[in-house]
Amino acid sequence: MRKYMSKRQRPCDHCRSRKTACRIDHAPPCRACALSGKECTFLQEAPPRKRPEGQDSIASDMTTARGTQSPEDAGLDSETAYVDLFSNQLHGHEDGVQQMLYHGSDGLGAGLNMDMDVSGYPFMPNMSPFGSQEAHMSVPNPEPEPGPGPGPGPVATGDSPLQTIDQMEDGSPQVIGLSSDMDPFLLHRYNADESGFFHFKQLSIQSVQSQPYPVQFLTSKPALVAKTREDAADGALPDAQLRMELEAVVSASTGRRLLSLFHAYIEPQYPIFSTEAAPDPGSSPVHLLAAAYAVAFPFSIYDDQLCIDLAYDTPPFAALSRLINLSLRPDLHSPTISEAQTLVLMLIRPFANPLVAEAPYKGSLMGSLAAVAITLGLHLDASSWNIPSWQVALRKRLSFVIYCLDKWIAASLGRPRQLRDDDWVVTSLDTSDRYGTDLTDEEWDHLLFTSRITAILDSALSRLFSLRASQEIARDSTYAPPIVESLLQSFSNVAGTLPQSHGTLDTVSHLSYHYVRLLIVRSISRPPIASQAGQQLHAGDNNALGGNTTGILRSITCDFVDFIRRIKTDATPVFWPPWCPTVISTLCFTLLSAVVTSQSQQEAAEWLSLLQTTRRELRLKATTLSVLRLGLLRIDAIFWRGLENVLCLEPHVKTAVQESLAR
Structure with missing residues (x-):
C-alpha cells in the first residue's frame, strides 16, 4: 500500500488527487485505477511538505552544526543516518494518525473532545494531540519563564526604546532593594527584552540600571492589587464620580487658574512637577488636583478673576481634604509618582488654624511620604537610568524636595530624621536637574x-x-x-x-x-x-x-x-x-x-x-x-x-x- 503523501513509494496521480491509498499488487495499474478504468500514471511531482513554523530554522541549525563538526564527531554520522532512516519509516504511520485525527469524522478524533479550554493553565504548552511536532516548535509564549542563559539580561541602551516607568497605564512599579528576596544581581541575568523588561503572567521585572549595582522595578498588574485593596476596605470610588465631585467643588476653569497660581508662588520652592507632565484638571489624579488646589487657594487674591469670584467664599478645604482621602488611600496600595507628589503637597499645605502646629499629623505624613518615596526608588539617583531626561530631572528634584522636607520637619518638630544619608543618594541639585522646568535664575x-x-x-x-x-x-x-x-x-x-x-x-x-x-x-x-x-x-x-x-x-x-x-x-x-x-x-x-x-x-x-x-x-x-x-x-x-x-x-x-x- 502506498500512502498518497509517501515519497519513497509514490502513489499514482489518480490516488494522490483523491488522497486515498494506492494499492499495487506487483505492477501498475493500482486497484483503484483498474476498477475505475483510469490510466495509472506517475507524472505529477509530489508537492513539498509544509513545515511547521520554526522547523526551517532548526533544520538550518542542524545543517550548520554538521558542516562545522570536528573530526572527533565524524563517527556519529552512522548513528545519525540510522536515526534518519528510523524517523522516515515512522513518517508514514504518523500521516495516518494525523488523517484519522483531523480529517476523518469517524476516526479516532471522533472520540476525543479537543475543545478543552486550557487558557487558565499557563503551564500547559500549545500542543497538538499526542505531542506532535507542534509541541516542540518555538511558539510565542506570552508569559516567558526565566531562561538558563549565562549572560545578564540586556538593559536598554543606545537606540533602544526609552522606558517610562513613571507613566505606566497597566501597572505600578516598586523598586527591588539590594537585600530583597529576589536578588537584583540574579535578576540582572534574566533574558530581558531590549527595553529591559521580563514579563510574567501578572508581574514584570524591569531593569533600569546595571552599574555600579543593578536596579530593577517589580511592576504588578492592577488586578493583582485589587484583592488586597478590597481586603483592606480601601475600595476606590469610580474615577468619574470623584471627578464630578471635584468639579462641583472647584470648576475646571477655576482649577486651571489655581494651578497657575501654584506654578507662580509655590513651585519655585517645591519644583515637584515637570513641564512635560504638568497637572491638568482633565487628566491628573483627583487627589493630586485637590491637593494642589488646597495649597494654591490662599493666593487666589492675586488672580484678577479669582479675587472677585471667590471674594465671598470660604476656601473649601474640608471638601478638598475629603476628596484627597477618598482618592489617595486606595492608590497607596500601588503608588506612583503622583501619590508622592500629593503627599508633598499635603505636607506643605498651610493649615486653616495658624495657632496649631499639627506635629503628630505632619510626622505621620512625613512617614507616609518617606515610605512611598522609597517604594518608588526616589532614594536612588536616576541619572544613569535609561529613561527620558525629563523623568530623570523630575525624579531628582522630587527626591531633593523630600530629603529637605525630612530635615526641616524633623528640626522644627523635634523629631528624629526618617531619611538617612547612607540610604538616600540625592541630597543636592545640579544644573541638569533644571530640565523640565521654567525656573528663573x-x-x-x-x-x-x-x-x-x-x-x-x-x-x-x-x-x-x-x-x-x-x-x-x-x-x-x-x-x-x-x-x-x-x-x-x-x-x-x-x-x-x-x-x-x-x-x-x-x-x-x-x-x-x-x-x-x-x-x-x-x-x-x-x-x-x-x-x-x-x-x-x-x-x-x-x-x-x-x-x-x-x-x-x-x-x-x-x-x-x-x-x-x-x-x-x-x-x-x-x-x-x-x-x-x-x-x-x-x-x-x-x-x-x-x-x-x-x-x-x-x-x-x-x-x-x-x-x-x-x-x-x-x-x-x-x-x-x-x-x-x-x-x-x-x-x-x-x-x-x-x-x-x-x-x-x-x-x-x-x-x-x-x-x-x-x-
Whole structure:
C-alpha cells in the first residue's frame, strides 16, 4: 500500500488527487485505477511538505552544526543516518494518525473532545494531540519563564526604546532593594527584552540600571492589587464620580487658574512637577488636583478673576481634604509618582488654624511620604537610568524636595530624621536637574542655597541633636564645642551665596539661614540640669567657644530679631514652608533660655529686653503675617502665667524680671 503523501513509494496521480491509498499488487495499474478504468500514471511531482513554523530554522541549525563538526564527531554520522532512516519509516504511520485525527469524522478524533479550554493553565504548552511536532516548535509564549542563559539580561541602551516607568497605564512599579528576596544581581541575568523588561503572567521585572549595582522595578498588574485593596476596605470610588465631585467643588476653569497660581508662588520652592507632565484638571489624579488646589487657594487674591469670584467664599478645604482621602488611600496600595507628589503637597499645605502646629499629623505624613518615596526608588539617583531626561530631572528634584522636607520637619518638630544619608543618594541639585522646568535664575539660586543650608542642618541634627550625640554632650563638656565651631565655620561659605535680590524667595532663604545658626549655638547654651549626684548636665559653658559663647549667641539672636523687624507686611505673596511657624517660636524660647541662664542681673536684663523687643515686633506683624502667630502665642502664654510662676529662677534673674515688668 502506498500512502498518497509517501515519497519513497509514490502513489499514482489518480490516488494522490483523491488522497486515498494506492494499492499495487506487483505492477501498475493500482486497484483503484483498474476498477475505475483510469490510466495509472506517475507524472505529477509530489508537492513539498509544509513545515511547521520554526522547523526551517532548526533544520538550518542542524545543517550548520554538521558542516562545522570536528573530526572527533565524524563517527556519529552512522548513528545519525540510522536515526534518519528510523524517523522516515515512522513518517508514514504518523500521516495516518494525523488523517484519522483531523480529517476523518469517524476516526479516532471522533472520540476525543479537543475543545478543552486550557487558557487558565499557563503551564500547559500549545500542543497538538499526542505531542506532535507542534509541541516542540518555538511558539510565542506570552508569559516567558526565566531562561538558563549565562549572560545578564540586556538593559536598554543606545537606540533602544526609552522606558517610562513613571507613566505606566497597566501597572505600578516598586523598586527591588539590594537585600530583597529576589536578588537584583540574579535578576540582572534574566533574558530581558531590549527595553529591559521580563514579563510574567501578572508581574514584570524591569531593569533600569546595571552599574555600579543593578536596579530593577517589580511592576504588578492592577488586578493583582485589587484583592488586597478590597481586603483592606480601601475600595476606590469610580474615577468619574470623584471627578464630578471635584468639579462641583472647584470648576475646571477655576482649577486651571489655581494651578497657575501654584506654578507662580509655590513651585519655585517645591519644583515637584515637570513641564512635560504638568497637572491638568482633565487628566491628573483627583487627589493630586485637590491637593494642589488646597495649597494654591490662599493666593487666589492675586488672580484678577479669582479675587472677585471667590471674594465671598470660604476656601473649601474640608471638601478638598475629603476628596484627597477618598482618592489617595486606595492608590497607596500601588503608588506612583503622583501619590508622592500629593503627599508633598499635603505636607506643605498651610493649615486653616495658624495657632496649631499639627506635629503628630505632619510626622505621620512625613512617614507616609518617606515610605512611598522609597517604594518608588526616589532614594536612588536616576541619572544613569535609561529613561527620558525629563523623568530623570523630575525624579531628582522630587527626591531633593523630600530629603529637605525630612530635615526641616524633623528640626522644627523635634523629631528624629526618617531619611538617612547612607540610604538616600540625592541630597543636592545640579544644573541638569533644571530640565523640565521654567525656573528663573533667581529661583534656581534659591534652590541651590536651600541645598547648602540643608546640608549644614542635617549635619547639626546628626552631630548635636541625635540621641547618641546628646548622651555624649551630657557626659563630656568638651564634645560639642569643636563641632559647633566647625559648623559655624561652614557658614562663612554659605553666607556668600545668601540671595540678596530682596525678592519674596529671599525672605525664606534668610529665615532658614538665621534659624540654622541659632539652632547650632543653642546646643551649647542650654540651662543646667542637676543630676542625682549633684552634677550639672547640659550646662551652658561660656568658655566653650573661645570664652565668648554668650557673645556669639547674642550676635546671632540680634541678627534674627533684626530680620523680623525688616520683614515687610507686603511680603504676603511669600509661600511660607511648613517649618516656619515653629522657627519663630524657637527664637522666642532661645531668648527666654538665655534669660534663665544669665550669670548676672545685668545680663538677664539685657536678654529680657531683647525678648520684649521680639514680642513687640511679632505683635505688630502677626495680624498680616499669620506665620508669626504661633511663636507669639506660645511666648505670650509664658508671660500670661508669669515668669516666676512658670520657671525656677535664680535670685538675680528674678530681680531683673521684676524690675523689667515694673516699668
